């Protein structure tokens with residue numbers, strides 16, 4: 484009797500009563516539709532409920548529709564593929580395809596809770612845990628040429644958890660920090676109040692036409708790891724134009740952006756995946772047209788990875804567990820050298 488109770492026995496019973504239900508959650512990248520369909524086919528096979536060709540066709544259409552809808556709405560949207568027993572046939576699964584649209588601020592709220600904090604105590608310590616413990620070396624290196632902190636104002640666009648804004652304000656610079664995400668704004672506000680810092684928080688989206696930083700006012704505008712969140716060259720130009728208007732004549736605009744190697748022809752899939760992974764990039768020609776006509780002259784350009792690795796104190800390197808792979812483009816591409824990498828560009832307002 485014992486021998487009969489092996490893997491080959493009771494197949495009928497399992498087919499009739501075995502249940503499978505669950506959910507796949509995938510980033511909304513339209514170019515990955517075929518990969519996602521293959522994943523679902525493989526899953527159904529694994530669960531011994533292979534899809535009929537009609538089901539595959541339906542699945543393809545539904546996945547394509549939801550991917551397009553989700554990606555257009557936000558690069559942080561998720562495709563949800565849920566499956567459950569089909570009440571009419573024990574041999575099939577029912578699939579439901581939807582997309583969940585999430586804004587950048589919601590993405591950060593969720594990522595912070597998942598990766599950095601489980602309670603509000605930890606959320607209070609974001610400055611030391613999210614993007615890095617230390618100000619960017621590239622930012623600190625500019626300070627000697629800015630003059631007396633007491634009379635120098637700095638604009639930090641997309642200030643995040645304040646890795647630059649807080650130490651600059653502690654050094655006496657008057658800092659205006661523009662930030663989209665509520666969690667970061669609250670934390671910066673709290674910190675500025677506790678330490679009585681010359682730091683003003685402006686909650687808003689730099690791409691919002693109604694958000695206008697003071698004109699011709701700052702000695703330096705910083706856009707560190709901000710453009711990585713953008714979706715097209717027009718957004719990059721708008722943010723840089725606003726930064727440019729905000730700094731006074733001869734003032735500095737420091738930003739970083741993923742740039743593509745000149746010899747690499749990015750595909751649509753490359754561009755979509757990069758947006759989803761906070762790695763929006765431009766080709767050198769695209770950057771040239773973004774900068775074209777702006778009253779900015781390029782002072783210098785450096786690889787962010789090389790610059791920060793060589794100059795940050797060893798206790799602050801790497802700034803975060805994901806930084807090295809991300810900044811060098813290896814998070815997305817398993818090509819050597821990777822076709823994109825994060826670059827510092829320092830410009831002077833002319």
Ligand SMILES: C[S@@+](CC[C@H](N)C(=O)[O-])C[C@H]1O[C@@H](n2cnc3c(N)ncnc32)[C@H](O)[C@@H]1O
Pocket residue numbers: 587588591614615640641642643644645646647661662663664667687688689690706707708709712
């Ligand atoms: C990767 S973090 C970098 C934060 C900080 N600059 C640093 O280097 O540590 C990017 C920040 O920019 C903010 N951000 C993204 N898009 C923005 C926008 N359009 N307007 C204002 N802030 C934005 C995000 O909420 C996030 O806090």
